Amino acid sequence: MLDSTPKELKERRFGVINPAKTCQPLGAMYAALGLHRCLPHSHGSQGCCSYHRMHLTRHFRDPIMASTSSFTEGSSIFGGAANLKTAIRNVFEIYNPDIVAIHTTCLSETIGDDLPSFLGTIDIPAGKRIIHANTPSYAGSHITGFSSMTRAMVDYFAEASLPEKKEQVNVLPGFVNPGDMREIKRIVRTMGLEPILFPDTAGVVDAPMTGQFSMYPEGGARVEKIIDAGNSRYTLALGLFASSDPAMLLERKCGVEEILLKTPIGIKATDNLLMALRFGFLREISPELAEERGQLVDIMTDTHFHFHGKKVALFGDPDIVSALTEFLLSLGMQPVHVLTGTPGKAFENEVGTMLEEAGIRGRVKAGGDLFEFHQWIKNEPVDLLIGNTYGKYIARAEDIPFVRMGFPNLDRSVHSYLPVVGYKGAMRIIEMVSNALLDRVDRDALDEDFELVM
Numbered sequence: 001m002l003d004s005t006p007k008e009l010k011e012r013r014f015g016v017i018n019p020a021k022t023c024q025p026l027g028a029m030y031a032a033l034g035l036h037r038c039l040p041h042s043h044g045s046q047g048c049c050s051y052h053r054m055h056l057t058r059h060f061r062d063p064i065m066a067s068t069s070s071f072t073e074g075s076s077i078f079g080g081a082a083n084l085k086t087a088i089r090n091v092f093e094i095y096n097p098d099i100v101a102i103h104t105t106c107l108s109e110t111i112g113d114d115l116p117s118f119l120g121t122i123d124i125p126a127g128k129r130i131i132h133a134n135t136p137s138y139a140g141s142h143i144t145g146f147s148s149m150t151r152a153m154v155d156y157f158a159e160a161s162l163p164e165k166k167e168q169v170n171v172l173p174g175f176v177n178p179g180d181m182r183e184i185k186r187i188v189r190t191m192g193l194e195p196i197l198f199p200d201t202a203g204v205v206d207a208p209m210t211g212q213f214s215m216y217p218e219g220g221a222r223v224e225k226i227i228d229a230g231n232s233r234y235t236l237a238l239g240l241f242a243s244s245d246p247a248m249l250l251e252r253k254c255g256v257e258e259i260l261l262k263t264p265i266g267i268k269a270t271d272n273l274l275m276a277l278r279f280g281f282l283r284e285i286s287p288e289l290a291e292e293r294g295q296l297v298d299i300m301t302d303t304h305f306h307f308h309g310k311k312v313a314l315f316g317d318p319d320i321v322s323a324l325t326e327f328l329l330s331l332g333m334q335p336v337h338v339l340t341g342t343p344g345k346a347f348e349n350e351v352g353t354m355l356e357e358a359g360i361r362g363r364v365k366a367g368g369d370l371f372e373f374h375q376w377i378k379n380e381p382v383d384l385l386i387g388n389t390y391g392k393y394i395a396r397a398e399d400i401p402f403v404r405m406g407f408p409n410l411d412r413s414v415h416s417y418l419p420v421v422g423y424k425g426a427m428r429i430i431e432m433v434s435n436a437l438l439d440r441v442d443r444d445a446l447d448e449d450f451e452l453v454m
C-alpha cells in the first residue's frame with residue numbers, strides 16, 4: 001500500500017497527523033443515547049451533528065437519532081439563542097422525546113453561547129426535561145465529552161432524598177459498547193445486586209429488529225433511577241477518564257462514596273470489580289462467576305505459549321487501553337507501544353508504572369497521534385497490533401496481525417453486541433488475539449511445517 005510515513009522520528013510540537021481520537025460532542029451524543037427516550041441535540045452547525053451521527057451509525061450499524069440547532073452565518077455572528085429556542089420547540093412538538101440532552105460544539109463555544117441563560121428563557125413542556133453539557137472540541141476527546149454528559153445527568157437528576165443510604169450500587173460503565181453494558185449488569189446481578197447503570201445504551205443502539213420503527217427503543221437508563229442514584233451506598237466508576245468526574249460529583253452532591261476501578265477488561269480488573277461488590281455489600285462471590293473465572297484461568301494456561309514474549313502495539317481510548325495493557329501483561333505479552341489520543345498525564349503514569357513493574361521498556365503516550373505511533377512500530381516492529389479500525393492502514397503497511405478493539409470499528413460488524421469485559425469478555429479477547437497470531441503462523445508456514453494441531 002501507499003506508505004508515506006517516514007521511519008525517522010522528529011520532535012513535532014504542533015499539529016496532529018491521523019488523530020487517535022474524535023471530538024467531544026460525539027461522546028456526549030453517545031452518552032445521551034443512554035437515557036431512555038432521550039434525543040441528543042447538537043448546538044452548532046449541521047455538519048458537526050451529521051458527522052457524529054454518521055460515525056456512531058457506522059460503528060453500531062443502527063440509525064442514530066439526534067437534532068441540531070442548524071447554525072447559519074447569522075447565528076454564527078449573533079449567537080445561537082434563537083435557533084436553540086426554535087429547535088427545542090420543534091423537537092418536542094415533532095419528535096416528542098422525554099428528555100433533550102444538549103451538547104455544544106466548537107462553533108457555539110467559540111462565539112460564547114451561554115446555554116444555562118438560554119435555557120432559562122425556553123418554555124419546557126410539562127413532564128419534559130432538558131439537560132446540557134459544554135463540549136468544545138478543541139479540548140479533550142470523545143471520552144471527555146462522554147464524561148461531561150454523564151456528569152450532567154448527575155448534576156440535573158441525582159438527589160439524596162433519604163436519611164440512610166440504600167443497599168444499592170450505581171455503576172458508571174464509561175464509553176463501552178452496549179454488549180459490555182449488558183455484561184456488567186449481568187455480573188452485578190449475579191452478585192445479588194440490582195445496578196443503577198448510566199448511561200446505558202443497551203436496548204437503544206443494539207435494539208432488536210421488530211418490523212416496526214421506534215424513535216425511542218425500550219432501552220436506556222430511566223430518569224427515576226438516576227434520581228435515586230443519590231440514595232445509593234456506592235458508585236463504581238469504571239474508568240478514570242470516562243467515569244471518575246461524574247462519580248466525584250455524585251459523592252460531593254449526594255454523599256455517595258466513589259469506588260474508582262479500571263474498566264473490567266481482563267482477569268485482574270474483573271476480580272477487582274467483584275471484590276468491590278463483595279466487600280462493599282458483604283456478598284459472597286457467586287458460584288456462576290467463580291466457575292467463569294476458573295474457565296478463564298484454564299484457557300490462559302492452555303494458550304499461554306501462543307502469547308508469551310510477543311510484542312504488542314496498542315492504541316485507543318485511555319480506560320480501555322489501560323485495562324487491556326494490564327490483561328496483556330497477565331498473558332505474558334509485551335506491550336511495547338501504548339498510545340491514546342485523549343490527553344492526560346494520568347494515562348502515561350498508570351501505564352508507564354505497569355510496564356516498569358513488568359520490566360518492559362516501552363513507549364507510552366497520551367494525546368498522541370497515529371502518525372507517530374506508526375513511526376514507533378517502524379523503529380521497533382511488533383508481533384501484533386490492537387486498536388480501532390484506523391489501525392488497519394498501519395497493519396497493512398507493516399504486514400502485522402491486527403485485532404480490532406475499541407471505538408470506532410467501521411469495517412466489521414457484530415462487535416458491539418459481544419462483550420470484552422468480565423471473564424467472558426476476557427475469553428473473547430484471548431480468542432481474537434490467538435486467532436490473529438495463529439492465522440499468521442499458518443499463512444507463513446512452509447508446506448512441511450503446516451500443522452493441523454497447534
Ligand code: SF4
Pocket residue numbers: 023024025047048051105106107137138
Ligand atoms: S467543528 Fe468541532 S465539534 Fe464540529 S465536528 Fe469539527 S471538531 Fe467536532
